[in-house]
Amino acid sequence: MHEMSIALSIVEAVEAKAREEGAERISGIDLVIGKLAGIEPESLKFCFSAAAKGTLSEEALLAIQEPEGVGACGECGKLFPVSFYYAECPDCRSLRITIVSGEEFVIQSITIEEQEGE
Amino acid sequence: MCDTCGCSADSGAVLRKPGNSDYHVHVSESGHGDHHHEGHHDHEHRDHHHEKKSRTIAIELDVLQKNNLLAERNRGYFEARNIFVLNFLSSPGSGKTSLLEKIIPLLQQHTAVAVIEGDQQTTNDAERIQALGVPVIQINTGSGCHLDALMINSAVKELELQDNSLLCIENVGNLVCPALFDLGEALKVVIISVTEGDDKPLKYPTMFHEADLCILNKIDLLPYVAFDVRKCRENAMRVNHHLEWFELSAKTGEGVGAWQEWIENKLKLR
Numbered sequence: 272m273h274e275m276s277i278a279l280s281i282v283e284a285v286e287a288k289a290r291e292e293g294a295e296r297i298s299g300i301d302l303v304i305g306k307l308a309g310i311e312p313e314s315l316k317f318c319f320s321a322a323a324k325g326t327l328s329e330e331a332l333l334a335i336q337e338p339e340g341v342g343a344c345g346e347c348g349k350l351f352p353v354s355f356y357y358a359e360c361p362d363c364r365s366l367r368i369t370i371v372s373g374e375e376f377v378i379q380s381i382t383i384e385e386q387e388g389e
Numbered sequence: 390m391c392d393t394c395g396c397s398a399d400s401g402a403v404l405r406k407p408g409n410s411d412y413h414v415h416v417s418e419s420g421h422g423d424h425h426h427e428g429h430h431d432h433e434h435r436d437h438h439h440e441k442k443s444r445t446i447a448i449e450l451d452v453l454q455k456n457n458l459l460a461e462r463n464r465g466y467f468e469a470r471n472i473f474v475l476n477f478l479s480s481p482g483s484g485k486t487s488l489l490e491k492i493i494p495l496l497q498q499h500t501a502v503a504v505i506e507g508d509q510q511t512t513n514d515a516e517r518i519q520a521l522g523v524p525v526i527q528i529n530t531g532s533g534c535h536l537d538a539l540m541i542n543s544a545v546k547e548l549e550l551q552d553n554s555l556l557c558i559e560n561v562g563n564l565v566c567p568a569l570f571d572l573g574e575a576l577k578v579v580i581i582s583v584t585e586g587d588d589k590p591l592k593y594p595t596m597f598h599e600a601d602l603c604i605l606n607k608i609d610l611l612p613y614v615a616f617d618v619r620k621c622r623e624n625a626m627r628v629n630h631h632l633e634w635f636e637l638s639a640k641t642g643e644g645v646g647a648w649q650e651w652i653e654n655k656l657k658l659r
Contacts, residue, residue, distance in 0.1 A: 273535055273566035281452055288448055298443055302452075309569050309595040345630075356594040357627035367630050370598075376452045382445045 274314040278322035285381050289327050294383030297328040301380045306354060307340040307373035331381075340373025402540045404547055405527040407516040416528070416543045456570055459538035463545065463573025467556070473656055474556045476574035478596060480589075481562030483582045484606040486514045487639040489557055493521050495649050500656055501554035505544050507536040507561045514559065524548050535567040536560050555656065564589070568596040576655075582607040583614050587621035590628050597628040602635070604648065609638040 281300070289297050304310050312335045323329045342353035344360035345367030351360065358368045402416040451457065467474050477485045486506075493502050503524040506514040515527035526544050528536060541558065550556060558574060560567040579600035581589050584607060590597040597603065603625050605618065618636065625632055635651070637644030 273569055276533065276535075276537070277452060280455060284450055284452070284455070285448070288446065292446055299445075307595075309565075356598040356629070357591060357624075359627075366627050378448045378450045378452055380445050380447045380449075382443055384443045386442075 274311060275318045275322065277310065278315055278318035281319065281378060282322045282326050282328055284378060285328055285331075286326050289381060289383050292383055292385070294327060294385055296384050297331040297381050298384050299332045299334060299382035300328065300378065301334045301336070301382075303336045303338065303375050303377045303379050305338050305340065305373040305375040307356065307370060308376040310376060312337065327383075328381075336379075338373060338375065341371050342368040343371045344368060402531060402533060402536075402543075403529045404540075404544055405512050405515070405529055406547075407512045407519045407525065407527065414543065414547060416540050453569065453571075456538045459542055460571035460573040463538055463541055464575075466545070467573060467575070470550065471553045471659055472550055472556050473554075473659055474558065474572075474574040474576075475652075476558045476560060476567075476572050476577045477580060478560045478564070478567050478577060478600065479562060479580035479582075480564045480585065483562070483580045483585065484639050485559050485562070485580055486517055488580065488604070488606060488637075489559065490517060490521065491639040491642065491645055492649060492652070493518070493523060493557075495645070496555060496652060497521075497523065499653070501551040503548055503550055503554060503556050505536075505541065505548070505556065505558045507540070507559055509533070509561065524550075530561055534561060534563050534565075535570050536572060537570045538572050541572045555652070564593040564596050568599045576601040578602045578604060580604045580606055581621070583610050583616040583618075585616075587617045588624055590621065590625040594628045597625050597632065600629065600632060602633045602651075605634070605636045606639055608636050608643060609641045 285297055285300055304312055316333055319333055323331060340353040341350055342358045343350050344363060344365050346365035347360060347363045349360055349362050353368065353370065359366055360368065404414040404416065406412045479485050489504060496502055504518045506518060506525060506527045507530060508514055509530050512527045515525045518525040526548050528540050528544055530536065536558065558572060577600045579596055583605065605621065622634055625634065635644060635648045637648055
C-alpha cells in the first residue's frame with residue numbers, strides 16, 4: 272500500500288502550490304500515471320480521499336491520464352507498445368528491451384478556486 | 390500516541406537501537422529528535438457571498454521528486470565518504486537477515502560494515518546484527534510498508550559511519566512498494582528463496598526490473614521443493630536482462646564465496 276504515502280505526498284505538494292497561488296480550495300488535480308509506474312490509480316484515488324481530509328484538496332477531483340508503456344528493442348531498435356517489463360520485440364523476438372516511456376508519474380496541473388478580484 | 394515519549398505522533402517511522410529501550414527518534418523533516426507535526430493547518434472558511442473563479446495552474450512535478458531529491462543527497466554523502474551502500478529487498482522470510490549474518494563476518498576482515506534494519510515493528514533483526522559487533526540502527530516504519538530516503542537520511546545521522554565502509558540497508562520485507570523508493574543506495578539487491586515460486590520475477594516485475602543483483606537463497610533446500618532454478622533465472626532475465634545472478638545458501642554457506650568476491654570487487658572498484 273505505498274499508494275497511501277504517495278497520496279500524502281501529492282496532497283502536500285499541491286497544498287504548497289495552491290497556498291502560494293492564494294487558492295481557497297483545490298477543485299481538481301491532473302495526474303499522469305504511466306501504466307508501468309507501479310501505481311494502482313484506483314487504489315491511489317481511494318487513499319487520496321483519506322489523505323486529503325482537512326486540506327485544500329479535500330474536495331478535489333483526480334483526473335488521471337494513463338499513458339501506455341513503450342519499449343525500445345536493444346537489437347533492432349524497434350519501438351513498440353509494452354504492458355509488462357518482460358516484453359519481447361515483435362520483430363526480432365529479442366528480450367533486450369528498454370522501457371522508454373510508461374513510467375512517468377507526474378502532477379500535471381491543479382485547478383484552484385479563488386475569490387473574485389483577489 | 391507514541392508510547393515511548395508520549396508525543397502524539399501516531400504514525401511515522403521511529404529509529405531504535407537494540408538493547409536500549411529508551412532510545413527512540415522520530416523521523417521528521419526538520420532534523421531529528423523533535424516532533425514535527427504536519428496537517429494542523431488553519432482552515433480558511435469559505436465565504437459563500439463572493440463569486441468564485443477557478444483557474445488551472447501547470448505544475449509538472451514528479452510525484453516522487455521529494456524522495457528522489459533526498460535520495461540523491463544521501464547518495465552524494467555516501468559518495469563523498471566513499472561508503473558503498475546496498476539496499477536489500479525481498480518478501481518477508483527470504484533470508485535477508487540470515488544472509489547479512491553470514492556475509493558480514495566475512496567482509497568485516499577487510500571492510501567496516503554498518504547496517505540499517507527496516508521493519509514495521511520490533512528490534513529483533515537489529516539485535517541479530519548487533520550480535521555481530523557492527524553498528525546497527527533499526528527503523529520501525531509503523532504502518533509504513535517501505536523505507537524512504539528521509540528515513541535513511543535520519544538514520545545515517547544516528548549511525549557512526551566510517552569512511553570507505555559498506556552500509557547494508559535491509560528494507561521492509563515486501564516485494565512491491567520498496568521498489569519505488571530510491572534511498573540513495575549504489576545498488577539494489579533482490580533476494581528470493583527456493584521455498585517461493587519460480588515465477589516470482591513475473592509476478593512482481595517492478596522489483597526485479599529495478600534490482601541490479603538477484604540472489605537465490607536457500608539452495609540447500611532444492612532437493613525438497615519443486616523449484617526450477619533455470620526457469621526462475623530465465624523469468625528474472627526476461628524482466629531485467631542487466632540483472633546479475635547468484636545462487637547460494639546463507640545457512641550452509643554454499644555459493645556465498647562467489648558473492649563475497651563480487652562485493653569485494655565492487656568495493657575495490659569504487
